[in-house]
Amino acid sequence: MIENPKLHVDKPRSRAMLLAALYIAQEQYGWLSQEAIQRVADRLNLTPGEVYSTASFYTMFRLQPQGQYRVQVCEGLSCYLVGGAEPIADYISNRLNINPGETSADGKITLEIVQCLAACDYGPAIKVNDELYGNITEVGLNEILIELLSK
Amino acid sequence: MFEPILTQNIDRPDSEKIATYLANGGYTAFKQALNNFTPEELVDKVKRSGLRGRGGAGFPAGVKWGFMPKDSQIKKIVAVNTDEGEPGTFKDRQIVERDPHQIIEGVLIASYAVGASRAYVYIRGEFFLGVKRWIKAIADAYEYGYLGKNICDSDFSLDMSVHRGAGAYICGEETAMLESLEGKPGNPRMKPPYPTQTGLFGLPTLVHNIETLACIPHIVLRGAEWFASIGTSESKGPKIFSVSGHVKRPGNYELPLGTPLSEIIFEHAGGMSSNRKLKAIIPGGASTPVLTADQVDTPMAFETLERAGSQLGTGGIVVMDESTCIVEVARRTTKFFAHESCGRCVPCRIGSVRLYETLDRIEHGFGLPDDIERALYISNNIDGNTFCPMGDALVNSARSTIKKFREEYEYHIKEKKCYKDHQ
Ligand SMILES: Cc1cc2nc3c(=O)[nH]c(=O)nc-3n(C[C@H](O)[C@H](O)[C@H](O)COP(=O)(O)O)c2cc1C
Ligand code: SF4
Numbered sequence: 001m002i003e004n005p006k007l008h009v010d011k012p013r014s015r016a017m018l019l020a021a022l023y024i025a026q027e028q029y030g031w032l033s034q035e036a037i038q039r040v041a042d043r044l045n046l047t048p049g050e051v052y053s054t055a056s057f058y059t060m061f062r063l064q065p066q067g068q069y070r071v072q073v074c075e076g077l078s079c080y081l082v083g084g085a086e087p088i089a090d091y092i093s094n095r096l097n098i099n100p101g102e103t104s105a106d107g108k109i110t111l112e113i114v115q116c117l118a119a120c121d122y123g124p125a126i127k128v129n130d131e132l133y134g135n136i137t138e139v140g141l142n143e144i145l146i147e148l149l150s151k
Numbered sequence: 152m153f154e155p156i157l158t159q160n161i162d163r164p165d166s167e168k169i170a171t172y173l174a175n176g177g178y179t180a181f182k183q184a185l186n187n188f189t190p191e192e193l194v195d196k197v198k199r200s201g202l203r204g205r206g207g208a209g210f211p212a213g214v215k216w217g218f219m220p221k222d223s224q225i226k227k228i229v230a231v232n233t234d235e236g237e238p239g240t241f242k243d244r245q246i247v248e249r250d251p252h253q254i255i256e257g258v259l260i261a262s263y264a265v266g267a268s269r270a271y272v273y274i275r276g277e278f279f280l281g282v283k284r285w286i287k288a289i290a291d292a293y294e295y296g297y298l299g300k301n302i303c304d305s306d307f308s309l310d311m312s313v314h315r316g317a318g319a320y321i322c323g324e325e326t327a328m329l330e331s332l333e334g335k336p337g338n339p340r341m342k343p344p345y346p347t348q349t350g351l352f353g354l355p356t357l358v359h360n361i362e363t364l365a366c367i368p369h370i371v372l373r374g375a376e377w378f379a380s381i382g383t384s385e386s387k388g389p390k391i392f393s394v395s396g397h398v399k400r401p402g403n404y405e406l407p408l409g410t411p412l413s414e415i416i417f418e419h420a421g422g423m424s425s426n427r428k429l430k431a432i433i434p435g436g437a438s439t440p441v442l443t444a445d446q447v448d449t450p451m452a453f454e455t456l457e458r459a460g461s462q463l464g465t466g467g468i469v470v471m472d473e474s475t476c477i478v479e480v481a482r483r484t485t486k487f488f489a490h491e492s493c494g495r496c497v498p499c500r501i502g503s504v505r506l507y508e509t510l511d512r513i514e515h516g517f518g519l520p521d522d523i524e525r526a527l528y529i530s531n532n533i534d535g536n537t538f539c540p541m542g543d544a545l546v547n548s549a550r551s552t553i554k555k556f557r558e559e560y561e562y563h564i565k566e567k568k569c570y571k572d573h574q
C-alpha cells in the first residue's frame with residue numbers, strides 16, 4: 001500500500017492525540033494549568049503554544065480553576081421558549097451569589113451558560129458535570145443544588 | 152400508516168446492545184452487501200435510492216461515494232459525523248444512544264463500497280452517554296468479528312475508533328471536523344479540494360452524518376427502489392424530525408420526507424402546548440429561515456422548503472406560538488452564531504457580533520431608527536462572503552424575521568418596548 005511517508009494513519013501523528021491528551025490532563029489536574037499544558041506538550045512533542053492555542057479553541061477545556069461541579073445552563077432557543085435559559089441562570093446566580101462564569105465561595109459550583117445541548121425535547125435543560133437534566137423546574141433545580149452543596 | 156425504519160429498534164429494551172441488534176436481523180445487510188454485491192453495485196444502489204445527506208447540506212450520498220478514488224493502492228477513510236450541535240436538533244443523539252450498531256453496519260457497507268480500511272467517529276464532547284455507547288458498540292463489534300481483520304472470513308478489513316470533540320459547533324462542518332480529528336483547532340479548510348480527494352491526514356475521506364449512514368443497511372436489505380418509493384420526487388426516504396418549542400409532545404418523529412409540517416406539529420407532536428395560536432416555525436434547525444403560520448402546510452422536503460424560502464437543514468423543527476417575541480428569536484439565534492464563529496474570516500467573525508449587537512439593541516428598546524436597515528446591510532455583507540457556509544447560515548434568522556415580521560421590529564424601535572407586551 002502506498003502511503004505518503006509523512007502520514008502515518010494507523011499510528012496517527014502524535015498531534016492527533018492532542019484532544020484526548022488534554023482531556024486526560026484536565027482530569028488529573030482539575031484544569032489545564034501551565035504545568036498541565038507543558039506536560040502535554042512534552043509528551044506529544046509539541047510546543048506549549050500549539051497545545052494552548054488548541055485548548056483555548058474548545059469550550060470544554062478549562063483554562064482556569066473550576067468548582068467541583070460545573071452547572072451548565074442551556075440558553076438555546078427551544079429551552080428559552082419553555083421557560084429555560086435566563087430564569088434558570090438567574091435563580092442559581094441569586095441562590096449562590098455568583099455570576100455566570102464564577103465559582104461559589106466554597107469552591108463547589110461553577111455556573112456557566114452554554115449553547116444547545118441537543119436535549120431540546122426535554123427543555124429546560126441543564127448539565128452538571130457529565131450528567132444531563134431535563135424538564136427543569138424551580139423545585140427540581142433547588143433539589144439538585146441542595147444535593148450538590150451537601151456532597 | 153408509515154412504519155418507522157431508522158427508529159424501529161429504539162424502544163426495545165437494551166436497544167443499544169449488540170445482542171438485541173443481532174436478534175432483530177442486525178448485520179445481515181452487511182453480509183448481503185459483502186457476499187452478493189460488488190462495491191460498484193453498492194455505489195450504484197445508493198445512487199438509485201436517491202438518498203441525500205441528513206447532516207444539513209443534502210448532498211446526494213451515492214454521488215459522493217462515486218467521488219472516492221477507485222485506486223485500490225490508496226488508503227481511504229470514512230469519517231462519521233456525530234457532532235450534532237445545531238440548536239433545535241436532537242436526532243443524532245437518540246440514534247447513537249439507542250441504536251449505535253445500525254450506524255456501524257452503515258459504516259461497514261460504506262467502507263466496503265468505497266474501499267476504506269479505517270473509520271473515525273467524531274462525537275460532540277458534551278454527548279457523554281453517546282461517547283460511552285459508541286465505545287461499547289465498537290468494542291462489541293470487534294468481539295463479534297464485525298470489525299477488525301478479515302471480517303466474516305472475507306478479505307475486507309476495517310478498523311474503527313471514537314474521537315471526542317470538546318465543545319465547538321463549527322467542528323460539525325466536515326473540514327473543521329477533520330482538523331479537529333487531527334488534533335488542531337477546528338477551523339474549516341478551503342474547498343476544493345473536497346474531503347473525498349484530500350481529507351483526514353491528506354487521504355481520501357468519505358464524511359457522513361450518522362442518520363445518512365443509518366439508512367444504508369435498509370437500502371441494501373430492501374432495495375433502492377423501495378427506498379426511492381418513500382418521499383417526494385427530489386427527497387427520498389424516511390427522515391427523523393426533531394420537534395421542540397410550544398408543542399404538547401416534543402420529541403423525535405420518523406416520517407417520510409414530504410410529510411406536511413402541519414401533520415408533524417398537530418398530529419404527531421400533539422398540537423400547540425397551550426391554547427395560543429401558532430406564530431412561526433423554524434423548519435430545519437437554527438440556521439434555516441423562519442416560516443410563518445400560513446406556511447404550515449409546506450411539505451418537509453428539500454425542494455418544497457426551498458420554494459417556501461427556507462431549507463430542510465437538519466429537520467430540527469422549532470414551533471413558536473403567538474406569545475413569542477420574534478426579535479428575541481433572531482437575537483438569541485444570532486448570539487449563538489456570534490459565539491460559535493471560529494474566527495477565521497472577517498465577515499463572520501465581526502459581522503456576527505455587529506448583527507447581534509444591533510438585534511440586542513432593538514430587542515431591549517434602544518434601537519436606532521436605521522437599525523433595521525443596518526441589520527439587513529450587515530447580513531448582506533456576510534452572506535456569500537465567508538470562507539465556510541456558516542456565514543450564509545448565520546444571517547438567515549435575522550433576515551427572514553425582518554422580512555416576515557418587519558412591523559414587530561418597527562414597533563420595538565418606535566415604542567422602545569417589546570411587541571408582545573402590547574398584545
Ligand atoms: C456550520 C456547519 C455545521 C455543521 N454541523 C454538522 C453537524 O453537527 N453534524 C453533521 O452531520 N453535519 C454538519 N454539517 C454538515 C457537514 O459539513 C457535512 O455536510 C455532513 O456531515 C456530510 O454528511 P451527509 O452528506 O451525510 O449529510 C455542518 C455544516 C456547517 C456548515
Ligand atoms: S464563516 Fe465563520 S465559521 Fe466559517 S470559516 Fe469564517 S469565521 Fe469560521
Ligand code: FES
Pocket residue numbers: 074075076077078079080115116117118119120123125238239240
Ligand atoms: S435549546 Fe436547550 S437543549 Fe436545545
